[in-house]
Amino acid sequence: MTFSPHIIRELLRTSDHQLQELKETYALLPATRCRRKTHCCSMLPEMTLVEALPVIRRLVEMNSAMRNSLIQKIITYFFLNPVEITSCPFLEGQECRIYPDRFFGCRSYGLWSRARYEALAARDRKAKKHLQEQWKSLGVSLPKKVVDFQVPYCLCVETNGPEVIDDKTLLKASDRIEEISSHFSSRHQWFARRYFSDLSFLLSALMFGYTQAVQMKFTLVRDMVHTKDRTELDKIIQELPDLCEALT
Numbered sequence: 001m002t003f004s005p006h007i008i009r010e011l012l013r014t015s016d017h018q019l020q021e022l023k024e025t026y027a028l029l030p031a032t033r034c035r036r037k038t039h040c041c042s043m044l045p046e047m048t049l050v051e052a053l054p055v056i057r058r059l060v061e062m063n064s065a066m067r068n069s070l071i072q073k074i075i076t077y078f079f080l081n082p083v084e085i086t087s088c089p090f091l092e093g094q095e096c097r098i099y100p101d102r103f104f105g106c107r108s109y110g111l112w113s114r115a116r117y118e119a120l121a122a123r124d125r126k127a128k129k130h131l132q133e134q135w136k137s138l139g140v141s142l143p144k145k146v147v148d149f150q151v152p153y154c155l156c157v158e159t160n161g162p163e164v165i166d167d168k169t170l171l172k173a174s175d176r177i178e179e180i181s182s183h184f185s186s187r188h189q190w191f192a193r194r195y196f197s198d199l200s201f202l203l204s205a206l207m208f209g210y211t212q213a214v215q216m217k218f219t220l221v222r223d224m225v226h227t228k229d230r231t232e233l234d235k236i237i238q239e240l241p242d243l244c245e246a247l248t
């Protein structure tokens with residue numbers, strides 16, 4: 001019920017057809033420009049397994065210096081996101097380091113109608129409240145500013161041409177991506193249910209082991225909430241092994 005480097009290698013080797021279908025689905029969305037370029041990239045969006053794979057492949061193919069710096073940011077994000085609003089770990093200055101492979105959540109942001117966006121935001125708020133309660137039951141009160149944080153509705157994204165996109169088309173693309181990812185059957189479900197559709201969780205679990213990653217996160221978050229001391233986290237990040245050696 002958990003991913004190993006072996007499973008990820010196998011998925012990367014056998015998913016060309018699904019990745020091509022994913023590209024074709026992304027191409028249904030119009031090219032856009034944004035006046036507040038990357039200003040809203042404050043969180044790593046949720047994604048399906050098929051969307052995570054091209055990014056993992058991109059990481060594997062990067063030069064090791066760039067990969068190690070990115071992996072450090074991703075693992076830091078995983079451990080810190082309940083206590084701090086940082087930014088998406090793929091954001092570097094005003095550039096997205098994985099722009100050609102960015103997720104549906106990034107591509108559709110700013111294109112939804114206000115009503116639809118508010119419905120999605122309400123769903124996220126509910127999920128965050130639930131998470132907050134789970135942490136509370138373990139004796140940890142997450143900072144209110146993190147629990148309440150939401151990326152606001154955006155009016156700054158415009159399509160490049162005259163093309164207008166509506167919620168129906170976006171939903172169709174979203175459903176199609178879900179369908180492509182469902183090809184990975186139980187693995188698609190594991191990623192959604194056990195890893196909460198979170199690439200930073202998947203990579204941390206591959207790095208440390210699933211249970212160990214969860215236990216480490218609990219200890220680090222609890223200590224950060226109580227003491228704000230990052231010494232232990234910094235030590236872990238400095239000593240990370242090169243995960244991609246296991247994935248190649």
Ligand code: SF4
Pocket residue numbers: 038040041042043044045088089090091092095096097098099102103106
């Ligand atoms: S993946 Fe790229 S576009 Fe998406 S939130 Fe992160 S930095 Fe922004």
